[in-house]
C-alpha cells in the first residue's frame with residue numbers, strides 16, 4: 001500500500017479559510033482475490049468454512065481488512081488565526097485503531113494531539129481525521145506517532161506540535177507473550193514543544209501524563 005497523499009487542492013492560504021483535500025492512494029484493493037486468499041488461509045489452518053455461519057467468513061475477512069486499510073478522505077480546513085491565539089490547542093483521547101504490520105493484528109488506544117498555532121488554526125475535528133488517516137494501514141506505533149506530527153508540522157506550519165499515543169497491541173496480549181493489559185506509550189514533539197521545557201511540561205500536564 002502506498003503512503004503517498006493526494007493533496008491536490010490549493011496550498012493553505014492564511015488570510016482566508018482554506019481547504020486541502022486529503023485522500024490516500026492505495027495500490028488498489030482486490031476484494032475477490034482477498035476473499036480467495038482468506039479461504040485458502042482458513043483452510044490451511046484447518047478451519048472448515050462449509051457451515052452456514054462460516055460460509056461468508058472469507059468474504060467478511062476481506063471486507064474487514066479492506067475497511068481497516070481505507071481511511072476516509074477529508075478536507076483539511078484551516079482558518080486564519082485572527083486573534084493571534086498563541087497557547088496550546090490540544091485534542092485529548094482521540095481513539096486510535098490500527099493494525100500492527102508484523103502480525104496484522106489490531107492495536108487500539110488513544111492519541112493526544114496538540115499544536116501551538118502560528119498563522120493558522122485548524123478545524124478541531126481534523127486532528128482526529130489525521131490520526132485516522134495514518135492509522136488505516138499496516139503500522140508500527142512509533143511511525144504512526146511521527147507521521148501524524150510531521151504531517152501537521154508540514155501542512156499547518158505551527159510553532160510546535162505534540163503527539164502522544166497509548167495503545168494496547170493485541171499481538172502482545174492475545175498471543176505470544178500474552179501481556180494482557182500492558183500498553184505502549186510513544187510521543188513525538190516538534191518545534192517549541194520540543195525545545196522549550198516549560199511548553200513541553202505544559203503539554204504533558206494537559207495530556208494527563210507525567211513526563
Ligand SMILES: Nc1nc2c(ncn2[C@@H]2O[C@H](COP(=O)(O)OP(=O)(O)OP(=O)(O)O)[C@@H](O)[C@H]2O)c(=O)[nH]1
Nearest residue numbers: 100101102103139140141142169171172175176177
Ligand atoms: N516497535 C514496535 N514493535 C511492534 C509493534 N507492534 C508489534 N511489534 C513487535 O514486533 C515484534 C515482531 O517480532 P518477531 O520476533 O519477528 O515476532 P514474534 O516471534 O511473533 O514475536 P513475539 O510477539 O515476541 O512472539 C514483536 O516484538 C512485537 O511485539 C509496534 O508498533 N512497534
Ligand SMILES: [Zn+2]
Nearest residue numbers: 100102103171
Ligand atoms: Zn504485532
